[in-house]
Amino acid sequence: MIELYTAETPNGWKISIALEELGLPYHARPIALSKNEQKEEWYLKLNPNGRIPTIVDRDNGDFVVFESGAILIYLAEKTGRLMPTDPKGRSRVLQWTMFQMGGIGPMMGQANVFFRYAPEKIPYAIERYQREVRRLFEVLNRQLAEHEFLAGDYSIADICNWSWVHSYEWSGVSIEGLAHLKRWIDTIAARPAVQRGRAVPPPADLGAQDQKTLEGGRKILV
Ligand SMILES: N[C@@H](CCC(=O)N[C@@H](CS)C(=O)NCC(=O)O)C(=O)O
Numbered sequence: 001m002i003e004l005y006t007a008e009t010p011n012g013w014k015i016s017i018a019l020e021e022l023g024l025p026y027h028a029r030p031i032a033l034s035k036n037e038q039k040e041e042w043y044l045k046l047n048p049n050g051r052i053p054t055i056v057d058r059d060n061g062d063f064v065v066f067e068s069g070a071i072l073i074y075l076a077e078k079t080g081r082l083m084p085t086d087p088k089g090r091s092r093v094l095q096w097t098m099f100q101m102g103g104i105g106p107m108m109g110q111a112n113v114f115f116r117y118a119p120e121k122i123p124y125a126i127e128r129y130q131r132e133v134r135r136l137f138e139v140l141n142r143q144l145a146e147h148e149f150l151a152g153d154y155s156i157a158d159i160c161n162w163s164w165v166h167s168y169e170w171s172g173v174s175i176e177g178l179a180h181l182k183r184w185i186d187t188i189a190a191r192p193a194v195q196r197g198r199a200v201p202p203p204a205d206l207g208a209q210d211q212k213t214l215e216g217g218r219k220i221l222v
Contacts, residue, residue: 002026003056005046006201007033010163011068011105015053017159017197018072022079026055030201069101072156082156089152096150096157099139104164107132111171126172133173137181140165144180154188162188 002019004026006012019026031037031052039050047054047066055071057063057078065071073094076083083093111129114122140161143150150157166185168175175181188194 001058003058004028004200005031005043005052005054005056007031007038007052008201009033009052010108010167011051012053013198013200014068014160014163015055015071015075015197016200017163017194018075018082018156020193020197021159021191022075022081024075024079028200068160069097072097072160076156082154082159084152084155092151093155093157096143096155097160099136100157100160100164103136104133104140104161107136108164108167108171108173111173115172116170130171130173133168133171137165137168137173137175137178140184141178141181144184148187149184158184158188159194162194 002024004015004019006016006028007030016026016028031043033052037043038047038052043054044050046056046064049066051066053068053071054064054066055074057065057074060078065074073083076093084090107129111126111133114125114129118125140150149155150161162185165181166189175185
């Protein structure tokens, strides 16, 4: 059994989707971001960065892993799935995984902050991050023009990138003209394990404020 500390956000979905794809038994423990539960002392002992996601692997001496990229690699290596073991295949998957960790995630995150949440609308910041997100989408589109998935077979690289990219509307970034990216978004969205993982944590497990945020977000997400 794996304990997953998560919330209804892209970084959380990466892990619930991977766990669903791998068929690993897990328990999702929602963290109330609206109440800053992720900054409480008990949680900081698990995740020194005070953010979701975190896992505790009960079948491996309660081993704790934080940072979504490290969790995905841990789960892939634990099961021998969703990432090849040959050095070149593994490296290709890690390259596109790091592209998400250092590019897509932070840039879409900042686009969301300035486009959606900032009390003051700062056109320079909105345009800067939306333009960079669009550029990163074009990089993905070029790769997907020649490959069904980002790095060989469907892998953790697809899972982590998809978990952010499918909510492009929330970031106010268009995918107009990016047909290969659209095909890839739709293909992955149709996977039953992705649909199950995307629905974690279930609304019934959330506090009222987090439910409101989720409903607001769901209206706009594909
Ligand atoms: N680099 C971290 C980023 C995690 C992250 O930013 N999580 C967000 C939710 S998507 C969070 O916990 N935010 C709450 C906060 O910033 O206090 C990872 O990939 O795990």
